Amino acid sequence: MVRSFKPASLLEALHIRKDNDVMVYGGGSDVMIKYRSWSGTPAQFPKDVLYIGHLEELKSIDISDSEIAIGATVSYAQFLQDERIPIEYKRPIEQIGSVAIRNIGTFAGNICNASPAGDTLPMLYALNAKVIVMSTVGKREFAIENFITGPGSTCLKNDEILTHIIIPNKTYSHSYYCKVGTRKANAISKVSVFAIADVFKHQVTDIRIAIGSCGPTVIRLKDVEAKIIGSKMSDLDLMIESVLMMVDDKIVPIDDVRSTKIYRSKVALNLIEAFLIKELRQ
Amino acid sequence: MSKISESIKRYDFEDKIQGKAIYTPDFHPEGMIFAKTFRSKVSRAKILSLQLPPLPKGYFIVDHHDIPAKNIVPVVFEDQPVFAVDEVNYIGEPILLVVGPEKRVILEIMNNISIEYQIIQPILSIEEAETCSAPFIFNNKPYFVDYEYHKGNFDDSVRRAKRVISDEFKTGYQEQAYLETQSMVATYDGHTVCVQGSMQCPYYIVEALKVALGWNESRIRVIQMPTGGAFGGKEEFPSIPGVHAALAAIKSKRPVKLVYDRQEDIQCSSKRHPSIISIKSYLDENDEIIARDIDVKLDGGAYAGLSSVVLQRSIFAAAGCYNIENLFVRGTAYATNNVVSGAFRGFGGPQAFYAIEMHMENIAKQLKKDPIELRRKYFVKQGDTSSTQGTFHDPIVLDLIANEVIAMSDFKSKRLRFESEKLKGIGCSIFYHGCGFTGAGEAELIKPSVRIKKEKSEIEIFISSTEIGQGVLTTMRKIVSSTLEIPIDHVHHNYPDSRDCPDSGPTVASRTVLIVGRLLQDCAIEMKKRWNEESFEIIQSYVYPSHLRWDNQIFKGNAYPDYSWGANVVEVEINADTYEIDVKGIWAVYDIGIPIDDKIVKGQIEGGIVQGLGYAMMEVLESKKGKLSQDTFTTYIIPSSLDIPPIYSKLVKNPSTIGPFGARGLGEIPLVGVAPALACAVQQAIGTNITKIPITPEDIMKGVQL
Numbered sequence: 009m010v011r012s013f014k015p016a017s018l019l020e021a022l023h024i025r026k027d028n029d030v031m032v033y034g035g036g037s038d039v040m041i042k043y044r045s046w047s048g049t050p051a052q053f054p055k056d057v058l059y060i061g062h063l064e065e066l067k068s069i070d071i072s073d074s075e076i077a078i079g080a081t082v083s084y085a086q087f088l089q090d091e092r093i094p095i096e097y098k099r100p101i102e103q104i105g106s107v108a109i110r111n112i113g114t115f116a117g118n119i120c121n122a123s124p125a126g127d128t129l130p131m132l133y134a135l136n137a138k139v140i141v142m143s144t145v146g147k148r149e150f151a152i153e154n155f156i157t158g159p160g161s162t163c164l165k166n167d168e169i170l171t172h173i174i175i176p177n178k179t180y181s182h183s184y185y186c187k188v189g190t191r192k193a194n195a196i197s198k199v200s201v202f203a204i205a206d207v208f209k210h211q212v213t214d215i216r217i218a219i220g221s222c223g224p225t226v227i228r229l230k231d232v233e234a235k236i237i238g239s240k241m242s243d244l245d246l247m248i249e250s251v252l253m254m255v256d257d258k259i260v261p262i263d264d265v266r267s268t269k270i271y272r273s274k275v276a277l278n279l280i281e282a283f284l285i286k287e288l289r290q
Numbered sequence: 291m292s293k294i295s296e297s298i299k300r301y302d303f304e305d306k307i308q309g310k311a312i313y314t315p316d317f318h319p320e321g322m323i324f325a326k327t328f329r330s331k332v333s334r335a336k337i338l339s340l341q342l343p344p345l346p347k348g349y350f351i352v353d354h355h356d357i358p359a360k361n362i363v364p365v366v367f368e369d370q371p372v373f374a375v376d377e378v379n380y381i382g383e384p385i386l387l388v389v390g391p392e393k394r395v396i397l398e399i400m401n402n403i404s405i406e407y408q409i410i411q412p413i414l415s416i417e418e419a420e421t422c423s424a425p426f427i428f429n430n431k432p433y434f435v436d437y438e439y440h441k442g443n444f445d446d447s448v449r450r451a452k453r454v455i456s457d458e459f460k461t462g463y464q465e466q467a468y469l470e471t472q473s474m475v476a477t478y479d480g481h482t483v484c485v486q487g488s489m490q491c492p493y494y495i496v497e498a499l500k501v502a503l504g505w506n507e508s509r510i511r512v513i514q515m516p517t518g519g520a521f522g523g524k525e526e527f528p529s530i531p532g533v534h535a536a537l538a539a540i541k542s543k544r545p546v547k548l549v550y551d552r553q554e555d556i557q558c559s560s561k562r563h564p565s566i567i568s569i570k571s572y573l574d575e576n577d578e579i580i581a582r583d584i585d586v587k588l589d590g591g592a593y594a595g596l597s598s599v600v601l602q603r604s605i606f607a608a609a610g611c612y613n614i615e616n617l618f619v620r621g622t623a624y625a626t627n628n629v630v631s632g633a634f635r636g637f638g639g640p641q642a643f644y645a646i647e648m649h650m651e652n653i654a655k656q657l658k659k660d661p662i663e664l665r666r667k668y669f670v671k672q673g674d675t676s677s678t679q680g681t682f683h684d685p686i687v688l689d690l691i692a693n694e695v696i697a698m699s700d701f702k703s704k705r706l707r708f709e710s711e712k713l714k715g716i717g718c719s720i721f722y723h724g725c726g727f728t729g730a731g732e733a734e735l736i737k738p739s740v741r742i743k744k745e746k747s748e749i750e751i752f753i754s755s756t757e758i759g760q761g762v763l764t765t766m767r768k769i770v771s772s773t774l775e776i777p778i779d780h781v782h783h784n785y786p787d788s789r790d791c792p793d794s795g796p797t798v799a800s801r802t803v804l805i806v807g808r809l810l811q812d813c814a815i816e817m818k819k820r821w822n823e824e825s826f827e828i829i830q831s832y833v834y835p836s837h838l839r840w841d842n843q844i845f846k847g848n849a850y851p852d853y854s855w856g857a858n859v860v861e862v863e864i865n866a867d868t869y870e871i872d873v874k875g876i877w878a879v880y881d882i883g884i885p886i887d888d889k890i891v892k893g894q895i896e897g898g899i900v901q902g903l904g905y906a907m908m909e910v911l912e913s914k915k916g917k918l919s920q921d922t923f924t925t926y927i928i929p930s931s932l933d934i935p936p937i938y939s940k941l942v943k944n945p946s947t948i949g950p951f952g953a954r955g956l957g958e959i960p961l962v963g964v965a966p967a968l969a970c971a972v973q974q975a976i977g978t979n980i981t982k983i984p985i986t987p988e989d990i991m992k993g994v995q996l
Contacts, residue, residue, distance in 0.1 A: 041924075046326065047551055049393045188868045188987075191908060192932035196924065265925050271988040278867040
């Protein structure tokens with residue numbers, strides 16, 4: 009039998025984390041499925057469980073002029089209901105799972121689960137999100153793409169808890185999100201693209217594109233972005249073919265139970281083309 | 291509108307909507323313990339040895355040694371054991387039960403059972419079965435049954451033909467995806483065993499218990515609990531968990547609960563038969579279709595189950611709603627080491643109508659004819675004979691149905707417009723569903739009877755028909771109270787209990803309102819005549835209508851006592867970036883006679899259409915080396931509420947001559963025509979022929995021409 013810990017504070021949680029080999033449990037929407045057992049028996053957790061979903065000190069969204077700090081136990085529903093948050097950040101979140109999942113699921117859980125199909129991740133990659141992890145001895149900060157190291161693996165150490173996610177408080181002239189799932193709701197993505205751009209006087213001054221479900225982690229297209237930044241809008245048509253070739257080289261999709269490698273490649277390129285050619289013009 | 295069609299509040303509504311209904315998993319009789327099934331993990335093998343761990347006190351193993359009479363699940367053939375003895379034939383085949391008070395301990399015992407197999411080369415698809423050699427799965431041949439029937443003079447017509455158009459189509463598995471998994475609770479009082487659970491056919495379980503136990507029916511009782519969906523998946527399959535739970539209760543002398551987890555349920559329970567159907571049409575010099583050659587192949591899985599009956603419906607339906615004078619039709623249900631295929635809403639019809647309707651579409655395309663008008667030329671009419679040469683005695687209003695669906699959907703102008711608009715398409719299908727059992731089965735095999743009882747001013751209905759969400763607890767009350775012309779609240783009707791309900795036949799085959807409802811109406815007419823008597827009961831049994839004929843040896847005559855008819859139109863647009871199908875609308879027109887309750891009918895129509903939509907474009911279910919790859923609701927994708935397009939449905943009025951108040955069967959027909967109409971629409975949108983369902987965005991990507 010595993011032990012369960014329900015700390016009263018973050019500090020207590022960090023001490024439990026330090027002194028025990030525990031699995032951190034936020035909303036539980038991934039782990040309850042992963043470790044499910046015969047209905048009516050407890051989940052088969054591989055180790056002791058540290059519940060943090062109830063911790064009030066991690067349940068706030070703090071907004072300054074430049075940053076939005078999302079606490080680890082903020083649910084998707086709380087994020088969606090917060091009127092201070094730019095609408096383009098809500099688009100991927102409102103398509104996650106179902107109402108029930110959005111009521112319980114968290115950004116922190118989605119990040120630590122580190123699935124290449126994680127629905128918050130393409131946006132966080134494109135926004136250059138930072139994650140804050142804490143232990144009893146201090147805190148560390150990572151860029152999201154450095155924090156996630158592979159499918160299901162992150163830099164989180166055994167004594168650390170992810171406490172906050174930081175994204176810029178900014179709006180962009182263009183934003184784009186498309187999730188291709190196996191159906192319109194309650195679906196895991198087969199391929200997804202999140203992109204933002206600033207276009208000023210017909211010139212692309214900033215662009216960031218991230219693709220989900222097309223490799224071991226979400227993939228950020230920095231080479232492509234660098235190539236496009238500074239270009240005139242009128243040049244995009246000419247560049248598109250070489251841009252898409254760069255994308256094709258960068259992504260490494262696979263065949264699985266949900267879709268095929270060839271479909272994922274083709275659709276990822278189609279979506280990026282749709283963003284660069286259609287959406288940016290609007 | 292007929293008075294009876296006016297909707298009333300369903301009698302099962304409040305309990306279900308308020309969460310008060312006690313489903314089998316919610317039912318905890320005192321002293322109850324649990325059972326879990328230990329199953330084969332290989333698709334075909336001899337069992338060389340089986341080692342059990344020591345059992346703690348109060349824990350039991352139940353296996354084939356505990357069956358007092360026959361180790362057989364009675365369906366059509368006697369080939370399927372209740373528990374495997376020395377061989378297994380599919381992944382998930384039950385070998386034994388572990389029974390006891392604590393689930394945790396049961397799991398520990400399960401994990402410590404060791405079994406040694408000697409693997410036999412499995413047969414894993416129709417194609418493999420066609421070419422396989424001994425050892426065969428079923429007797430000395432690669433199939434359970436093969437059938438053939440003829441109409442007219444096929445060979446002569448083939449010789450006369452100037453043109454042949456042929457197609458081959460494939461359809462996949464489909465999972466019933468009822469919300470409540472297979473669930474049974476059995477109790478034993480030292481004399482009688484009682485099985486309560488989620489089921490469609492209480493008397494199938496009674497029969498299975500009689501065969502396995504060798505007991506007299508007086509020692510067997512089966513009760514339906516509120517049931518969370520069935521769709522055919524609780525027709526023949528529940529006999530297995532029903533007998534398992536009973537054997538466990540008898541051995542342990544405790545009430546035993548057997549509830550499947552979702553993954554187990556998807557892996558082990560019956561599925562819709564995958565099919566390969568080829569159709570060849572022979573045309574004369576005027577491009578008239580003069581003959582047709584149809585070959586239906588089904589994957590029956592490891593045991594015969596209902597495959598023979600499903601195949602019969604499939605080969606009768608594969609001729610479609612068309613009067614083609616010369617037919618040569620074959621069908622084969624192959625034995626494979628896949629999960630056992632079985633009953634599923636439509637019962638062989640969806641595969642057959644998908645094939646024949648796509649084929650008609652392809653003929654229209656080749657002849658450059660309007661797809662509905664080409665079909666219309668061959669519509670069967672009153673007085674024509676069916677594919678099995680039975681006379682259609684009643685009026686058939688396919689012309690009217692076609693006109694209505696064309697008008698509602700604006701089919702013709704959209705069809706023309708989409709010829710030049712990329713990635714848009716509209717398609718149609720025309721179909722029927724034969725209501726009731728095949729041929730004379732109703733009279734010869736089922737022999738249904740019903741009972742109603744009068745006690746002063748109160749009437750009670752006793753039938754074995756089950757409430758599986760289709761509204762039987764409401765519609766039967768309406769039929770009886772309307773016939774007696776008394777307020778409906780004086781008519782009582784509960785979930786069936788074999789102790790006081792006669793065998794009214796299974797709740798399948800779109801037969802309940804038509805056959806059982808009619809018997810109840812007959813009882814009520816009789817009761818009305820004797821209304822002055824204070825208390826009495828009436829029992830009525832089915833009599834085969836004298837105007838029908840059926841020869842089951844050569845499949846000749848009236849294949850069904852009545853038919854429901856329908857037409858669907860589906861409009862789609864394909865997303866140019868993702869190849870996803872956006873269904874813009876589904877239009878549906880049916881002749882189901884007179885509806886017994888408008889809202890219940892609408893519910894059946896919309897539910898059936900959504901299930902048909904899943905079958906057509908989402909519900910991928912593949913067997914890889916005998917194991918189903920999509921065995922959770924994360925991977926087996928049924929439509930969510932956001933995936934449901936606008937549905938516009940309409941009924942045409944054409945009362946049945948045999949059903950109560952003119953009603954015909956309805957439960958299955960709404961599923962039957964969706965896939966071909968959708969596939970025809972996709973075909974127009976992408977300009978490439980669709981030869982398999984479900985149609986996925988991955989398939990469309992390969993076929994799409996941009």
